[in-house]
Amino acid sequence: MEKQPAIKSYYFEKGYKDLKATIMESWELNKANAADHFNKAEFAEKFEMAFHWGAAISIYAFGTLWFLILSFFHVVILGAVFLVIYTSFSIVWGVDKIYRSINKIFGACPHERCHAKFDIPVYTCSSCNEKHTQLRPGEYGILKRTCTCGEKLPTSFFNGRSKLDAYCPKCENLLEGHTESRPIVLPFLGAPSVGKSTMLYSLMGEIHENIAKKRKWELEFPDKFNKDNYELKIDQLNRGEAVDKTRDGELNAVNLYVKPEKSERKRLLYFYDPAGELYTDMGAIAGGSDDERIAKQFFDYFDGVFLILDPFAIPMVHDEYADEIAKTDVRPSSHNPIDVLDRAIKSLEKHFGLKVDKKVKKPLAVVFTKVDAFDLEDKIGLTAAKRLKSADENIKTEDDAINKLCRDFLMNNDAGQVLQKIDFKFKKVRFFSVASLGEKSVRVSKPFEWIISNADKSLL
């Protein structure tokens, strides 16, 4: 373990030193006593001389025997105590480790341009603010550790460690809110202007207004920044305004704690909303830019992906609706979905270590946005889904119908390549169509609930 600003536990260092010092000093005292008697014998009269000689010899003979017996018992008793201590430490350390592993608890930094993944954060002493990089059961203490300032700090998740101030080990920014929970990381991928941010905040609104009530979740923002940001954006949406475009190169993380009714363990929903330019700049991918490095961070630990597609970015669809688009404020993305998908897959292969012929096992929700525009609801929305369901007995639910309709939409509009690439690269895929309109959103919860059912069923 890296050196910590704390006092090592007696049983991991001082105990051994004290044992050694006790034995050595005891032996030296015996030798000194015997030597003293020999010196006195030199200048004594007959009987006194005999006494001192006898005393010196008995100290060497019988004294050494008793020294060995006492040392042996000291070592055995101390060893037994140490064994109990080490067993306790191993149990506490093991329980902490196993609990974190089973519940997939780790840290994910929400700060812009970091997003590092780590096992435990850097905790600071509540008294002197000294940084403890490895605050866990170990040689500095089993349940508690003594900081160099004298303050006792908890070392495990079950005795209050998470209540201390915590910092990201990489960027050293403060991590506000609960730092030991299970993050559920869900990036939103897509080209610029497809509607990622609008979809994200509409979903947040849906979670607050409907999903949390239906699922009996308790919600909590980890800090004031997330709460204020959400309130600002949802107000914009509810007034019919567009959410501010994510700035180029910026990776936004929107966080929300969720606590299901029947569980004590919170989940941290991590929605990543990167700027679409991240997936349109080939130079960024090839050159391993800062943005790519940061994207790689969250690709290391995502639980599912939202791939947002603008139907009007498909050339054939754009041509079909060109006149209507010109007359309204629908702003299609100018990037072909095939190109964006290619780049996202290349990024996964390059930075996630994914082999070209291997599939991503995490669920992919492909989401068509803007279906409230024109007659899209009649092509890939609920109207069309009801029609298909009544006509085809193999289609059991309206969600299954929308999934098929979206797939057919791509095929029929000369974008079969997108479908092919998606099915080739991802093992679990489902298509959705949504309209992100703040409190008037349509079906924005569907892709989220599907991904969660694959990522953490206990949440539903």
Add this chain to the structure above:
Amino acid sequence: MGNDGEDLGGCIGILIIVAIVTAVVIAVAGVGGVWGAITAIGNYIKSFRKNVAFEKVTT
């Protein structure tokens, strides 16, 4: 007859001497053993109390 009595007397005498010497040796060894034990135990306790600080033995 006179020689038998002298022989018996001599044996008893030797036995008494041996017994006395043995008793003295045991007594000296016993005293020496106790002396050595007390010294060694006393030194070990002194050393233990000096080197082991109980207030630092915390988990």
